[in-house]
Structures are given as C-alpha cells and as structure tokens.
Amino acid sequence: GRQFDPKVHDHALLFHVFVQDNDGEKILHHEPFVLRSTYALDEHVLEFYVPVTDPLPPQYFLCITSDRWLHATNVLPISFKHLILPRKFAPHTQLLDLQPLPLSALGNSTLEQFFAPVLHMGKNDFNPVQTQCFAAMYETNENILLCAPSAAGCIVCCEFAMHRALLEQDKTSIVYVAAKQAIVTRRLRLWQKKFHGLAQVAELSGDVAADLHTLATTPIVLATAQKWDVLSRRWKQRKVIQNVKLFIADELQCLGSPNEGPILEIVISRMRYLASQLNEPFRIIGLGAAIANATDIGDWIGALRPGTNCFSFHSSVRPAPLELLLHAFDTSHFSARLIAMARLIFQLFKRHDAGTPNRPALIFVSSRKQCQLTAIDAMIHFATLDDDQNHFSVDDTYIQQTKDPALRQTLTRGVAFSHSGMHTSDRRLIDALYLRGVLRVLVLPAEACWEIDHTAPLVVIMGTERYDGRQHRYIDYAAPDILEMLAKADTHAEAKCVVLCHSPKKEYLKRLLYDPLPVESQLDRAMHDHLNAEIVAKTIESKQDAVDYLTWTFFYRRLTQNPNFYDLHGVTQHHVSDHLSELIENVVNDLSESGCIQVENDMDVSPLNLGMIAAYYCIQYTTVEMFASSVTAKSKILSLLEILASATEYSTLPIRLGEEEALQKIAAHLPRFKPPTENTTDELFSQPNVKVLVLLHTHFARQPLSSELASDRDFILLEAPRLLQALVDVISSHGWLAPALHAMELSQMIIQGLWISDHPLLQVPHLDESVIERAEMESRRDPEIGQVSGVLDLLALDDEVRDRILAQPDPNKLATIAAFCNDYPNIELGFEAPTSPLQVGEPTSINVSLEREVDEDMIDIGRVRGRFPAPKKEGWWLIVADLLTNTVLSIKRVSIAQHSKISMDFIAPAEELETSSPTDRKLTLYFMSDSYLGCDQEYDFTIRTLHQQG
Secondary structure: OOOOOHHHHOOEEEEEEEEEOOOOOOEEEEEEEEEEHHHOOOOOOOOOOOOOOOOOOOEEEEEEEEOOOOOOEEEEEEEOOOOOOOOOOOOOOOOOOOOOOEHHHHOOHHHHHHHHHHOOOOOOEOOHHHHHHHHHHHOOOOOEEEEOOHHHOHHHHHHHHHHHHHHHOOOOOEEEEEOOHHHHHHHHHHHHHHOOOOOOEEEOOOOHHHHHHHHHHOOEEEEEHHHHHHHHOOOOOOHHHHOOOEEEEOOHHHHHOOOOHHHHHHHHHHHHHHHHHOOOOOEEEEEEOOOOOHHHHHHHHOOOOEOOOEEEOOOOOOOOOEEEEEEEEOOOOHHHHHHHHHHHHHHHHHHOOOOOOOOOEEEEEOOHHHHHHHHHHHHHHHHHHOOOOOOOOOOHHHHOOOOOHHHHHHHHHOEEEOOOOOOHHHHHHHHHHHHOOOOOEEEEEHHHHHOOOOOEOEEEEEOOEEEEOOOOEEEEOOHHHHHHHHOOEOOOOOEEEEEEEEHHHHHHHHHHHHOOOOOOOOHHHOOHHHHHHHHHOOOOOEHHHHHHHHOOOHHHHHHOOOHHHHOOOOOOHHHHHHHHHHHHHHHHHHHHHOOOEEEEOOOEEEEOHHHHHHHHHOOOHHHHHHHHHHOOOOOOHHHHHHHHHOOHHHOOOOOOOOHHHHHHHHHHOOOOOOOOOOOOOOOHHHOHHHHHHHHHHHHHOOOOOOHHHHHHHHHHHHHHHHHHHHHHHHHHHHOEHHHHHHHHHHHHHHHHOOOOOOOHHHHOOOOOHHHHHHHHHHHHHOHHHOOOOOHHHHHHOOHHHHHHHHOOOOHHHHHHHHHHHHHOOOEEEEEEOOOOOEEOOOEEEEEEEEEEOOOOOOOOOOEOOOOOOOOOEOOEEEEEEEOOOOEEEEEEEEOOOOEEEEEEEEEOOOOOOOOOOOEEEEEEEEEEEOOOOOOOEEEEEEEEEEOOOO
C-alpha cells in the first residue's frame, strides 16, 4: 500500500472533495479535506448533504483530487438505481386568522392569575398558536401533537392540558418527560415557581424506591427519558405507573438524536402500549419544534387528525418576526475562520445597534475555551470604542464577587461568558446580571442553549462545527441544537439571528433554517439494550413478541416512508416483514452470544443473569459482557479500574483538540498510572478508556484539573456507582470473594476521591497528612488514647485532645469537619448463626440485625459526604463468604435508616475431605460500605457440617 512519508508529503496533504451531477457539468458540493500524517492510516469519515431531484438522475460522481500532486484523482460513481425517495410530507398546519383568545376564556380566576405573567407588553390575550390550540388542549382529553417553534409558546399550550387534568381529578398524576437533563431542570425551575400553591412539582432522582414514592404522592413529576425508562419497565407490577393520567413528551425533534432519541422513542411507545392495555382514561401530549414529518409522529402517539389534534406549524410561525442572516466563510483552517468570524461579529454590533445593555447579544461558540477567548476579544473591541473617562462597566461590587480572573477582567467592559465548568456562584451572578440588563454580550458554549432561559435581540451562532477527538475531525452541530439556539432570539420584539458557517455547509443550513427537516428514528441502531430490558420484564417472550413490540414504535411508522434510510429495499408488506424479522433475529443472536438471554426452540427467549444485571442497572449489554469476560478470580483494584474504564457508557466521552498532549502530561505525574498495553503510544491518549483511566487517577490523587477535564471527570464519576454495582453482581455470580471486595473498595474510592490504602481520616474535609502526624504523636505521648485509625476514633477522643490534633482555628472549617463526622455512619451489627449441624448442600440462613447510632438533630439520615459530584445516599453490602475457598456464599445490597433486620440465605459448603463426623467450618460475614473508607466490618462465625451418608 501507499505510505505517508513526511519527508515527501510534508505533515499534511490537502485534497478537494467534489460531488458532480450525472453530466459532470455541475458541482453539487465541494469541501476541502486535510489528511494528516499522524492519522494517515486511519479510516476517515466525511458527512455532507447534496440535493436529489425527482425524477432521479442515474448517478452522481464523487471526485477526490489532490491539491498538490498530478494524477492523484479518484472518481467514484454513486448509482441511484435502487434508491427509493422518501414519500412527500403532508402540508404544515395553516395558522388561522382567529380572534385572539382572552384570559377570561379560561373561566377561572385562579388560572387567569396563573397565565397573566406570560402575556407581555400589557396584552390580555394569548398569541395565535395558543389561541388555535386552546380548544383541543383545554376542552378535550384527546392525544395531541403540537410542533411549532419554541417562540410560539408551546409550553403555555401544554399548561392548558395540565390544568384540565388537575381540575378534573383530585389525585391526578402528570408525568413530563424530556430527552435531556438540562430541559428537565429548566422546566422544574419554571413550574415550581408557577404552580406554587396550586400543585406540588418534583423531579425523579433515579433511585427506584424513592421515585415510586414521589410518583405516588406528587401530582406533577418531571423526568429524563432514561429515568422514566428505568421506572416504567415494570409497569405491569407497579400500580403508580398505571395511575398516570397525563403523559407529556417534550422536544420530540430529539427523536433523531443517536444518543437520546432511542430512549425517548421507547418510553413513548411503552406509554402508548400501556394506554391500549388499560381501560382507564389516559392522555399523551407531544411537543416539538417545527418538523417536516410531524403527521408520522402524530400517527404514532395517537393524534391522527391534522389541524384538530395534530398541529404542525411551520418554523416561520412566531409571535414576533425574526430576521435570519446566514454568512459563509471560505477559510478552511478552523482557527483562522473563527478570527474572521469575530471581525464580522463586531461589525454586526454596530450595524444592528446591538452589544449594549438595552440590546444585549448572545454568542454561541464551539467550546468552553472559545467562550473565554471570544469574550476577551469582545472586551478588547469595546475598549477601543469606549471613552476612557466614561466607559461602560459592571458595578465593581459584582466584579469582586467573581472567582474566575478572566471573567473579572471582561466584566469591566460589560462582557461575560458562562459554561458548566465554572464555579456555581459565578454562573448565578452572570445569570442575575444578564436578567438585570447590565451586560452587553454574553458568550456561551453551544451545549448551553438547552440550559438557559435567556433571550436577546441579537443571537450569533459563531460556527456550526465542533472538534471530535475520537474521529480527529470537526463535526456538525446536531440540528436540534441549532434550532434551540435560534429559539433564544427575543420573542416579544423584532429580533435577529446571525449564523456564521463554513462555505460547504451553507446550502444544508439554509434548508435547515428556512424549512423544517424530517426526523428519523434511530431505534434500529440501538435496539439491543431495550429489547433485553423488555425480555427481562417478560413483555417479550418470543421473537414474534419482539416483532409485535416494534409495531408500536415510531421506527415502524417511518420504515415505509423512507425505506433506504433504514436499509429497506422495498415497501411491500413482504419486504417490511422480512426486514423486521431479520432485524430481530440479528439482535436476539447478539444478546444470546453475549450471555444476556437464552433462545429455546429457535423462537422463545428468556433472560439470563447477565441480561438481568444489565436491565436492572440500566447499562449496555456490551458492558456487562465485557465485565463477565474480563474479570478473574485474581483481579486486583488496578485491573478492576481498567475494566471499569472500558465500559461502553464512557465511549461517548469527548476528546477535544489538543487534549491528548494534556492527558499525557497529567499521566506522567500520576505514580500509579499504567496505560493499557493493547494501545500503541501514538494513539494511546486519544482513546476514551485511557482518558477515563487518567481522570480517575487524578480523582484519587485529588489533583485539580481544567474546567473541561473536571466536567468530564464529573461525568465519569456519576456513571461509576451503578457500573460498579453491576460489576459486583457479575463477580458475585461467579462466586469470587476477593475481586468482589476489591470492587466494593473501588466504589468507596470513587465517592471519597482517595486510594483504599490512604488513611481514612483524609476523607474528612480540611484534614491532611499533618493531622495524621499529630494524631500519631498524641498516641505515642499518651498510649491510653490508642491509635486514631479512623473517623470514629477521632470522635471518641476528649475534646481537648481532638482540638490539638485538628489544630483548626477557622470556625467555618470546623463546622464542615463536624458535619462530616456527624454524618459518618456508626452502625452496630449483630447476627445469629445456625447452631445445629447441617448437611453439606443444605440451605440455611444467618439473621443479621443492624442499628445506626442517630443524633436527634440528624435530618437527612444516610446522606453521603465526600467528593462525589451529586447528592448520594449510603449503600451497603452484606456478604457471607468462605475464606478457605475464596467463595461468596450469599450477598445482599441493603440500605439502613435506623434499624434493619436481614436474613442471609446460603448453602452449607462442602469440606475438602469427606468425613462421617460433624466438622466445624469457619465462615466470614462482611459488612461493606459503598461510600466511606474505614467503616467496613468483618466477623467470623462457625457452622457444623456433615456429609450425608450413602
């Protein structure tokens, strides 16, 4: 094959990619492609869009030619012989010229007060979209789909239906589901304020027991699609799921997202199936942005009548006009293109009278690092324009409150930036300053569009690409992200949105911005885990059940509408049936080969242990398969750490531009870090599993990181507890004791940010090695004190001795130390072991009683304090083990409030040498924490066993 030689080819080669029509006369698409020496042997992916006419041309030609070398050209014909064009879309719902609906139409003074704040500028009536949808939402119980721009006030229409449900029944249950956590957080903040005094609003936490109680006692419940998926899988056994009367699915344009789309589709399909099985009233409301194929979504959720209960408005339907400007740049180099974009933005401020406190501007950029750089550029721009004696600045009292030095500098010119890696107090301050109208410009990363409620007269999207380190290329923003950024343009007055892009993307963006695009299902690309979950829940018990299950999905509706997208080669019933059967056959075979399910009689399916573990902890089947194949009876903590880092859940972790070098420098200063041997040095740090490993090592070393890496580490930590619980279950199913204990210790390390070999006192805030040295000195000086080996030993000391050891003059820090120590679990364990002789292989049990020492002032019992980035409750494992054979005989996951009694069933183990007389067998009872170091307990007990006489 050809080799890339930097001496000959330099370190990069430029190619031009063309798409030509059938006659070779017209260039339909052109973009440059740079092949770098570092990745010359890797496979590269290019994604672009070209127009296709009807009738179809015979073929297009894809041409790739070198910018430097002669005869270095390849031409590939792309035949359209077997291409089946998608069916035409139904027309959008026409916006009727109706008399605006007044507040008095609600017929309820309480509701008039509720909706009055959403009517701006002194108006006393609803906007045209709300007026047209009011009757369907508020006066009927039909399923409804509403697709319209966010600016059209879709949430107000949704609130019509919510109030109808609340007024009709005393104990109604309303569930709101969205694909992204940021959307749920925004809605929770909004509705807790609006429904205050009318109905309680709560969000699901992810803890199944707590969430079932929340659902049973709270009228309005919000959840991400993933959390609702976990809770609703066993809907047949959970009455509270069946009691839901109104189900609201928001941001349906996210159905086309490869990550969030399949889960959102599954939960909506499940609720549709649930409604068909119950004889009680049940209503589904679907909300989304303007979508070309909204009627297909309406057909799926049961809103079958366009214009009556299926509303599909065009993207141009807004209460106030929006001027869209699309500006393309030919510059190929990304950084140079950003510099050119920045120059244009500052011209736009002057041209559109923006960048002032009265007309602030929102700028969306590709990364958090770019946020800071763009804000500094804006600050310098305004510094050149402002009068030195009388320039605009934020009040100095606010500036001094900020912790970020760059933010403190930009605020002097009324420019701010905000992203999730910043300190919470800084972000809250920026939000408050923007709402008060004292900022000129606010710069945000693209992903923040889902997190904020801010709007502006001028919105600038500074580039529509971001770097993906796994593919070593710039990839386009998802279409829902761009639409959400557009939604930040002011809805109450004329606004402008400027989209700056690379020239090859212009035609695609023009179509996206001015004409809604269709949404396609991604379920067929991510079906394994959902099918496994339904098999575990007994919803699917055969391959035919699986095919029937698919008929409830959006995927089934779109299959014949756009067959080539789903690799379907015909639209007849025979083609569809064969395609679905083949799809299910392949998925079932993959699950069977991974050990998750069992296939009987080539038709019936039943769950196996690995499948049940994957479904219970909501992890991917490839992860649980990898756990089962990688762990051994001799696995230590470091090898378990590598196994954890290789989980499929971490495969989406971003690798940013230049991050490989940063990770390599960090790893060089981590004494315990050993890279996986299967990776070569060149590509080592561009692998997600190696990045996870490095960031976990920095967590245990308590090493500070940049804001972007710190947020990545938080994501890793949030996923780790359930992955480790699944790993413990996989290990226990093999019966291996030592690796199971190591996995539990690894869980403690994750929560506290320490190595298991570190001193337990280091998990207490503000305590360091000097405190441990002082404790050892006190122990040597007064032997009666004994060794201070943990938190409970520290609490048992006299106040005077403890104060000398802590040597902490700061009362605030002392209060933090006291709070940690008071919440540290002090649990007394008692047990009753079987006393009568047992036959080998005979079932028996040990009864365990647990009692927590609780102070009267303890409010949140079981709350964990540590270095975990989210609130967490304690969890414990009880294990009955045989140390002689390194075997787990019984294991249970338990939680303790104050008192708890648990019965541990196990089988009496066999002796190595058979004897006719009873033999004493020593077993061990372990009580292991998943959150704290130094509070594990271990007890030996003896049982008498004898072999059954033949």
